[in-house]
Amino acid sequence: MAAWGERLAGVRGVLLDISGVLYDSGEGGGKVIAGSVEAVARLKRSGLKVRFCTNESQKSRRHLVAELRHLGFDVSESEVTAPPPAACRILKERGLRPHLLVHDDVRSEFNDIDMSNPNCVVIADAGESFSYQNMNKAFQVLMGLENPVLISLGMGRYYKVTSGLMLDVGGYTKALEYACGVQAEVVGKPSPEFFKSALREMGVEARQAVMIGDDIVGDVGGAQRCGMRALQVRTGKFRPSDEHHPEVKADGHVGNLAEAVDLLLQHADK
Amino acid sequence: MAAWGERLAGVRGVLLDISGVLYDSGEGGGKVIAGSVEAVARLKRSGLKVRFCTNESQKSRRHLVAELRHLGFDVSESEVTAPPPAACRILKERGLRPHLLVHDDVRSEFNDIDMSNPNCVVIADAGESFSYQNMNKAFQVLMGLENPVLISLGMGRYYKVTSGLMLDVGGYTKALEYACGVQAEVVGKPSPEFFKSALREMGVEARQAVMIGDDIVGDVGGAQRCGMRALQVRTGKFRPSDEHHPEVKADGHVGNLAEAVDLLLQHADK
Numbered sequence: 109m110a111a112w113g114e115r116l117a118g119v120r121g122v123l124l125d126i127s128g129v130l131y132d133s134g135e136g137g138g139k140v141i142a143g144s145v146e147a148v149a150r151l152k153r154s155g156l157k158v159r160f161c162t163n164e165s166q167k168s169r170r171h172l173v174a175e176l177r178h179l180g181f182d183v184s185e186s187e188v189t190a191p192p193p194a195a196c197r198i199l200k201e202r203g204l205r206p207h208l209l210v211h212d213d214v215r216s217e218f219n220d221i222d223m224s225n226p227n228c229v230v231i232a233d234a235g236e237s238f239s240y241q242n243m244n245k246a247f248q249v250l251m252g253l254e255n256p257v258l259i260s261l262g263m264g265r266y267y268k269v270t271s272g273l274m275l276d277v278g279g280y281t282k283a284l285e286y287a288c289g290v291q292a293e294v295v296g297k298p299s300p301e302f303f304k305s306a307l308r309e310m311g312v313e314a315r316q317a318v319m320i321g322d323d324i325v326g327d328v329g330g331a332q333r334c335g336m337r338a339l340q341v342r343t344g345k346f347r348p349s350d351e352h353h354p355e356v357k358a359d360g361h362v363g364n365l366a367e368a369v370d371l372l373l374q375h376a377d378k
Numbered sequence: 379m380a381a382w383g384e385r386l387a388g389v390r391g392v393l394l395d396i397s398g399v400l401y402d403s404g405e406g407g408g409k410v411i412a413g414s415v416e417a418v419a420r421l422k423r424s425g426l427k428v429r430f431c432t433n434e435s436q437k438s439r440r441h442l443v444a445e446l447r448h449l450g451f452d453v454s455e456s457e458v459t460a461p462p463p464a465a466c467r468i469l470k471e472r473g474l475r476p477h478l479l480v481h482d483d484v485r486s487e488f489n490d491i492d493m494s495n496p497n498c499v500v501i502a503d504a505g506e507s508f509s510y511q512n513m514n515k516a517f518q519v520l521m522g523l524e525n526p527v528l529i530s531l532g533m534g535r536y537y538k539v540t541s542g543l544m545l546d547v548g549g550y551t552k553a554l555e556y557a558c559g560v561q562a563e564v565v566g567k568p569s570p571e572f573f574k575s576a577l578r579e580m581g582v583e584a585r586q587a588v589m590i591g592d593d594i595v596g597d598v599g600g601a602q603r604c605g606m607r608a609l610q611v612r613t614g615k616f617r618p619s620d621e622h623h624p625e626v627k628a629d630g631h632v633g634n635l636a637e638a639v640d641l642l643l644q645h646a647d648k
Contacts, residue, residue: 240508240545247536247545265557266517275510275517279553287535287549 128344298330391582398614568600
């Protein structure tokens, strides 16, 4: 067992990233990362609190949870913190009516939001819907607003699917920021607000929580800035250079979720 | 006549931006900006040196010049400084074999470039070819390189066509920069090297030259940083806020190219 495992003393709650930690998404529902189904089950049996904290914004929570359950994971919609519901709360609070640049699958999350006469743009991981035409439409909406508001569901650089690495929403948000001269408001990891809402929903303080993710910046760096500990798994989009990242140092690296759970069950408070 | 017109004393050469100054591109070959055909003719008759300096990277020079001649402009390919030939010189000098993320119309400019086993990406204004699939392919090529090189033909934010504002290459370059953690090398305005090559081809020193463009940052700011004077026309992508830009102050604003030429013929050295 890794010597740094002792750093996990006092952990009472675990936030789990989904894509790249539980499974790699892709054609036909994706592929389980070996040992992860059992690892989630062991965590849940251990008495530690568990919550799923994802930047998934291409699928509705319903679709995501159905995919995970089909793969054997014990997970329900109410255990998932995801950007679309957080964005809907913000839109309602501020009276914002979005033009959506999102994947068709996630539109249903915005069903009770007024979208007439848009006064902001919400961008999410739209995948193939990131056509020039759709990007240009969002650009034109922003350029037509006196006070342009751009809300980005996450700022991921890329993610891994079974066929390889894929561009995530972050680059497309940067494109609109540059073209329109605006700065996006990020809803999702690594926004502190987003981590805090996941901690609230789990009922654990930041100093008692650990984040487990495959993204050195979005998962590990973001969680640490909130006062949490954070482990990076060597699955999903992990790259060896992440272990020498110029700005972010994980509290520990593990081969995969199963190894992380072994360490947690040895060192954490249960 | 504008009082600042006296600042044009000593001008011997004029660099003209094309899109937004001579014409607005668009369906059916675009639309002349009123008075510009005659303004170019008068400039050429005046004895001032004239060169066209464009970031057009969606059309080949041949196509661009044919479009302009059809609209009545007196212009030939040899009078146009454009990014693709400048990029080809760089690719050859450095032994770079590009993966092209460009519009089909401009591929012919790269006909004598080796594109086997790519070791860099060249991105240009690809228009409708900025599909998710094409962006992702360029991303994957860069992520597969040990020393990723990204060459961007211009960094334009947007341009105006007859139907409205359109996203230019700059945002898409920012997207790849962010996703891959690289910084693009820009070939085109506002790169000083590009302005200098246009000045060399015109045979005029920077201090004796004026740039006329519709882009406050790319045309006006870029030319000024090279020691040129620069006028912004209130046509093309001009927006009233450009006259109070936080970083760039044009040497003068004119309603259109015809007005700029009136001032030049009054004040410049002929």
